[in-house]
Amino acid sequence: MAVDLIGERWTCLILRASMLGLCHFEEFQACLGIARNILSDRLGRLVAGGILARTPDPEDGRKVIYALTARGAGLLPVLVALRQWALDxxxxxxxxxxxxxxxxxxxxxxxxxxxxxxxxxELEDLVWVGPEGEELALPAATVPSRSRRSAA
Known part of the structure; x- marks a missing residue:
């Protein structure tokens, strides 16, 4: 599930930092103030999930570069939307x-x-549809009716 991969505070901050151009372990640690063990764990998860790629640094063989993959770059609208929501x-x-x-x-x-x-x-303009275009009904207890929603 997507939230399992990116739905944690440090992971979002690492992704944002990566989108801002950080690429080395030490840069992430210094910029974010994150503990080494947590950073190592989150970077490992992002690499395993195909969000970041881990490659040797051609300029310094002791370092590695963490770079967004195409899959990772696809998260840009998600992070922008989350930031806009937070500001709102x-x-x-x-x-x-x-x-x-x-x-x-x-x-x-x-x-x-x-x-x-x-x-x-807007939310009231949306409906879930199945593969044949049919409207999917969800249990009434889980989704308020339009009349109950507009009255609230």
């Missing part, structure tokens, strides 16, 4: 570095769910 919820503080477009140095646009035609979607 008052759980984080706007800080630098801010994520910006390399070309014009302007902050990236907010992430939104979009329909196939580009319309922004």
């Amino acid at each position: 919820s008052g759980l984080g503080k706007p800080s630098h570095p801010a994520l910006a477009d390399r070309r014009d140095r302007l902050p990236v646009a907010r992430l939104t769910l979009q329909a196939q035609d580009g319309r922004p979607l």
